[in-house]
Amino acid sequence: xxxxxxxxxxxxxxxxxxxxxxxxxxxxxxxxxxxxxxxxxxxxxxxxxxxxxxxxxxxxxxxxxxxxxxxxxxxxxxxxxxxxxxxxxxxxxxxxxxxxxxxxxxxxxxxxxxxxxxxxxxxxxxxxxxxxxxxxxxxxxxxxxxxxxxxxxxxxxxxxxxxxxxxxxxxxxxxxxxxxxxxxxxxxxxxxxxxxxxxxxxxxxxxxxxxxxxxxxxxxxxxxxxxxxxxxxxxxxxxxxxxxxxxxxxxxxxxxxxxxxxxxxxxxxxxxxxxxxxxxxxxxx
Numbered sequence: 186x187x188x189x190x191x192x193x194x195x196x197x198x199x200x201x202x203x204x205x206x207x208x209x210x211x212x213x214x215x216x217x218x219x220x221x222x223x224x225x226x227x228x229x230x231x232x233x234x235x236x237x238x239x240x241x242x243x244x245x246x247x248x249x250x251x252x253x254x255x256x257x258x259x260x261x262x263x264x265x266x267x268x269x270x271x272x273x274x275x276x277x278x279x280x281x282x283x284x285x286x287x288x289x290x291x292x293x294x295x296x297x298x299x300x301x302x303x304x305x306x307x308x309x310x311x312x313x314x315x316x317x318x319x320x321x322x323x324x325x326x327x328x329x330x331x332x333x334x335x336x337x338x339x340x341x342x343x344x345x346x347x348x349x350x351x352x353x354x355x356x357x358x359x360x361x362x363x364x365x366x367x368x369x370x371x372x373x374x375x376x377x378x379x380x381x382x383x384x385x386x387x388x389x390x391x392x393x394x395x396x397x398x399x400x401x402x403x404x405x406x407x408x409x410x411x412x413x414x415x416x417x418x419x420x421x422x423x424x425x426x427x428x429x430x431x432x433x434x435x436x437x438x439x440x441x442x443x444x445x446x447x448x449x450x451x452x453x454x455x456x457x458x459x460x461x462x463x464x465x466x467x468x469x470x
Contacts, residue, residue: 186408188401191394193251193300193367196401198409200247203376205412208232208240226412233416244376244410248402253302255364256394257289260386286373292359296349300367301338303331306393338363376413379406384421436469445469 186198209225212232232240250257290297307327321327345361374382379402385391386399407414427435439445445466 186405188404190251190397190401191253191302192305193302194253194398195249195251196398196405197249197251198246198405199249199371200373201245201409203244203410205229205410207243208376208413211240211243212237229412230416230419233413234420238377241377241380241413242375244413245373246376246379246406246409247371247373248405250370250372250398251367252370252398253365253394254362254368256302256392256398257368257370258364259392259395260382260398288371290369292362293354293356296355297345297359297362297366297368299338299342301334301342301363302365302367302394303334304394307331334365338365376406376410380417380421383417387422432469439469442470 188196190196206220206225209229209232210220212228213220232238250260252260307322307330309322322330341361341363345358348358348361349355383399383403383406386395387403388396391399403414406417436442439448446462449462449465
């Protein structure tokens with residue numbers, strides 16, 4: 186499975202372990218019960234909704250990215266990768282650890298190819314969001330930026346190869362390489378780890394190029410674990426949490442708590458299951 190990304194990049198599935206049934210079977214070990222086809226989907230959903238997420242760590246995926254160096258650094262920015270020893274982040278539970286195992290092309294051991302990312306859209310700086318961009322710049326300035334970038338890439342790559350051929354070490358000569366050079370990266374992580382990664386990098390606030398890679402990774406996950414991927418849509422990507430004050434406002438809008446069930450039932454009818462209605466009222470209460 187190989188998905189093209191940007192002009193020269195890709196996301197490639199290297200290996201994976203586990204199926205949609207893996208977290209269900211792992212969870213049933215705790216209760217010493219057998220699989221029940223009529224209840225397996227409900228159990229999987231219960232686990233994810235209520236953050237009993239350790240069974241999902243048995244689903245593991247390894248991918249390979251061909252990615253511009255500065256985009257790779259952006260993908261790593263939300264504390265899922267520690268390049269020193271592979272140890273990652275604290276999660277919602279400080280006693281639980283999540284893992285990404287990274288391996289990247291080394292400029293000390295190998296010579297990089299002359300492959301650079303040239304953005305097709307050149308955006309201006311957002312004056313409100315200091316870390317973001319705004320609208321596309323006018324065509325003349327965009328063309329000037331691209332032409333200058335290409336010239337600098339070509340000139341500095343020539344210097345990179347020239348000094349390597351002269352005997353300068355690769356680890357030193359790589360100083361000439363720009364941040365838009367393509368590198369190769371392999372990343373191995375569990376479904377739980379990938380879910381946090383995708384939540385951060387598929388939002389409207391993510392850099393466009395980073396989102397392109399996240400979308401490709403998401404596509405692979407949907408094909409490997411379709412039922413678990415549906416849980417991401419329901420409980421991770423398209424959900425929200427409320428603080429105490431938010432909940433108070435919502436309760437005031439709904440009025441008398443004794444009338445909530447009747448109001449919600451009449452409003453949503455059969456589209457709201459009795460189980461879902463009961464859970465919603467429990468949360469609001």
